[in-house]
Amino acid sequence: MSDLYERHRAVIPDWVALYYQQPIEITHGEGRHVWDADGNRYLDFFGGILTTMTAHALPEVTKAVSEQAGRIIHSSTLYLNRPMVELAERVAALSGIPDARVFFTTSGTEANDTALLLSTAYRRSGTILAMRNSYHGRSFSAVSITGNRAWSPTGLSPLQTLYVHGGVRGRGPYADLSDARFIEACVADLEDLLGQTRDVAALIAEPIQGVGGFTSPPDGLYAAFREVLDRHGILWISDEVQTGWGRTGDNFWGWQAHGRNGPPDLLTFAKGIGNGMSIGGVVARAEVMNCIDANSISTFGGSPITMAAGLANLSYLLEHDLQGNARRVGGMLLERLRAIGAAVPEVREVRGRGLMAGVELVKPGTDQAHPEAAAAVLETARENGLLIGKGGAHNTSVLRIAPPLTLTVAEAEEGAAILERALRSL
Structure with missing residues (x-):
């Protein structure tokens, strides 16, 4: 992987950002999961920036x-x-x-x-x-x-x-x-x-x-x-x-x-x-x-x-009424994330609608953005098998969560549990 990273840096502009201190190469996917070149399996809660809308390798597509x-x-x-x-x-x-x-x-x-x-x-x-x-x-x-x-x-x-x-x-x-x-x-x-x-x-x-x-x-x-x-x-x-x-x-x-x-x-x-x-x-x-x-x-x-x-x-x-699934499973996921956030001092707000959730992080006791915390949660979540995104006006201090619309209740709970561990590790 380090060889591919060096090759990337040699020919791709510096302003093309990569996630993670050790960037990963995603080689294939199925449903709501993807695998990297080292064989690690991840639950995908970002879908290539909200692009894998239904599922990875959807047979009909x-x-x-x-x-x-x-x-x-x-x-x-x-x-x-x-x-x-x-x-x-x-x-x-x-x-x-x-x-x-x-x-x-x-x-x-x-x-x-x-x-x-x-x-x-x-x-x-x-x-x-x-x-x-x-x-x-x-x-x-x-x-x-x-x-x-x-x-x-x-x-x-x-x-x-x-x-x-x-x-x-x-x-x-x-x-x-x-x-x-x-x-x-x-x-x-x-x-x-x-x-x-x-x-x-x-x-x-x-x-x-x-x-x-x-x-x-x-x-x-x-x-x-x-x-x-x-x-x-x-x-x-x-x-x-x-x-x-x-x-x-x-x-x-x-x-x-x-x-x-x-x-x-x-x-x-x-x-x-x-x-x-x-x-x-x-x-x-x-x-x-x-x-x-x-x-x-x-x-x-x-x-x-x-x-x-x-x-x-x-x-x-x-x-398959995926809009309805986004409403049902997304509503459950948002409530779960809000319960998690209430117990984590760095969480300023959990917001969103359907399968589009944002978790804004700040320095505890303040309204100051906390991009370092967002970066740390991103890393810890990946280490535990979950891919999420980040964004926000204040130095990318918002965790962005947007899984494929076929997400199941069990997968939503699995992802929320991984994210809870990552947030508590702060």
């Missing part, structure tokens, strides 16, 4: 990929593509957006980049509203609307970005308010901000901030924002790269927790739909999607092999 690969792997969007049309039809219907059009990309970054292109072209404005503590991808435009300094390597930007309060409930100037007053204060902040600018194209927001540490506002905040946005003609982009496809349990899309005024104007997705295959995309109503008046294609977006995987994965998810 591997069969669909194999059969499609035996026919044709690639053709581009210059030709009719049956799997792409079929998946687009299903995603459009599920999105809730009327007269929807779907454009497929290869990643969530590219999906958000496309949504920014569409909204700025439609509104003829280069001004974007984004949430503080947000993350939307790695491209130049996506980095320029990222409200999390740890993930924004440049101050240069092709857009004018204005940041809005509300993505983080438990920190900041409004943290001590009730939910209703919190929403009122954030809406007032938005109104004040719009009173000092003009011709804003869109607000882009994650219903639950992923890289930001699984933080979220009270239900209804974005519905209240929507009333303000509609008065100004501003579009709403819901970034569902991490929250889509039923992961939150209560809803199929994260926006539905804020949906009293209907669906967003644009919805972006990626990660879980491909179960590891590179699929992203944008859904928008026709007048927005069709506003581009220049030539455009996608070489790899919507490739037959990834679309076959997406169709099989989506069918499995719906037929």
Whole structure:
């Protein structure tokens, strides 16, 4: 393994991070488990950053990929593509957006980049509203609307970005308010901000901030924002790269927790739909999607092999009610984690929804982030057979837990027990 690590360091950029003091090579997986090159078996509670949505080596997906690969792997969007049309039809219907059009990309970054292109072209404005503590991808435009300094390597930007309060409930100037007053204060902040600018194209927001540490506002905040946005003609982009496809349990899309005024104007997705295959995309109503008046294609977006995987994965998810499983098993896991956290001084908060849980760590007796503790828990959990992630605005001091949606009650308890030992070892 050390030989592969040295080879990695010799050819891969320094800014491509690796987990663990002794990085591991994952060689294969099955269900909710993966194995490394040394034969160690791990319960996977991170799914390749929320991407292995159903299960590792899901037979229905591997069969669909194999059969499609035996026919044709690639053709581009210059030709009719049956799997792409079929998946687009299903995603459009599920999105809730009327007269929807779907454009497929290869990643969530590219999906958000496309949504920014569409909204700025439609509104003829280069001004974007984004949430503080947000993350939307790695491209130049996506980095320029990222409200999390740890993930924004440049101050240069092709857009004018204005940041809005509300993505983080438990920190900041409004943290001590009730939910209703919190929403009122954030809406007032938005109104004040719009009173000092003009011709804003869109607000882009994650219903639950992923890289930001699984933080979220009270239900209804974005519905209240929507009333303000509609008065100004501003579009709403819901970034569902991490929250889509039923992961939150209560809803199929994260926006539905804020949906009293209907669906967003644009919805972006990626990660879980491909179960590891590179699929992203944008859904928008026709007048927005069709506003581009220049030539455009996608070489790899919507490739037959990834679309076959997406169709099989989506069918499995719906037929086996994995949203319901996320609600049931995720609810149990969250309660277990909250009970554990109550007995560990370093745990400031356990938050989340469905199979999307964050455990924020601080220095005991303070509100100061504790990235060293998060790193130590990550290491100890791995040593005991559990893979988790980390994130958060405050120096990656939040443990991120997001297993495949087929997680069983027994596996949830097993993972919680390992995490409890790791937290108590602090």
